[in-house]
Amino acid sequence: MTKSELITKVSEQVPGLSKVQTEIIVDAFFNSITVALQNDEKVEIRGFGNFKVKRRNSRTARNPKTGEQVEVPRKKVLHFKVGKELREMMNNQKGV
Amino acid sequence: MTKADIIMTLFEKVGLPKKESEEVIEIILSIMKQTFAEGESIKVSGFGTFSVRQKRARRGRNPKTGEDIEITARSVVSFRPSNYLKSRLE
Numbered sequence: 001m002t003k004s005e006l007i008t009k010v011s012e013q014v015p016g017l018s019k020v021q022t023e024i025i026v027d028a029f030f031n032s033i034t035v036a037l038q039n040d041e042k043v044e045i046r047g048f049g050n051f052k053v054k055r056r057n058s059r060t061a062r063n064p065k066t067g068e069q070v071e072v073p074r075k076k077v078l079h080f081k082v083g084k085e086l087r088e089m090m091n092n093q094k095g096v
Numbered sequence: 097m098t099k100a101d102i103i104m105t106l107f108e109k110v111g112l113p114k115k116e117s118e119e120v121i122e123i124i125l126s127i128m129k130q131t132f133a134e135g136e137s138i139k140v141s142g143f144g145t146f147s148v149r150q151k152r153a154r155r156g157r158n159p160k161t162g163e164d165i166e167i168t169a170r171s172v173v174s175f176r177p178s179n180y181l182k183s184r185l186e
Contacts (some may be wrong), residue, residue, distance in 0.1 A: 001131050001138045009127050014120055015150045022109055025120050030143040032105040036097040043097045048125050049173070053185060076185045080146075080175035089133040090148070090171040 037078065048087035054079050132173050144177040 003026065011022035033051060036043050043051040058074040082090075099121065106117040113128055128146075137147040150173050156167040177185075 001136055006127060006138065010123050011122065013123050014137045015107060022178060025106060025112060026124060028106050028110050029102060030140055032102050034181055041097050045099055048129065063170050071159055078185060079175045082173050086132060089129055
């Protein structure tokens with residue numbers, strides 16, 4: 001499913017909301033998550049999942065081909081953890 | 097940030113009344129969850145890709161008790177941020 005397919009589905013389920021209006025809302029929804037993550041804020045959506053920015057320190061690694069040492073700079077990585085309700089939906093209520 | 101904050105942002109940025117914002121967000125989330133439950137991935141351009149993956153059953157261990165346990169086969173969602181989202185995190 002793509003974003004435009006998602007927008008179509010959402011607009012079908014909300015009477016009185018045009019596709020253009022739905023697109024604005026869907027974009028604003030993902031944008032508000034982006035802004036929060038940019039500010040290093042954790043985003044918790046109950047039943048769906050959490051987005052969290054984690055920091056990775058710089059480290060020395062090796063190029064496996066040449067054996068050469070390379071410095072991997074510190075960076076931020078985004079982590080998504082599936083929420084309980086979604087996990088159970090995907091695994092027939094048995095969300096171990 | 098929680099769902100309530102996202103609702104607030106939609107209200108402030110788009111001018112959508114809070115009740116409607118909440119309704120639309122719940123619909124967005126429920127469509128996405130349903131799609132994952134059907135095993136389908138979702139690609140949100142400018143944000144990232146949620147892909148559904150199948151994990152096989154494997155042997156595991158309870159780290160507390162050391163007991164051997166069977167981890168059943170399951171579906172999981174993994175999220176890969178888009179290049180745009182990654183660049184915003186820098």
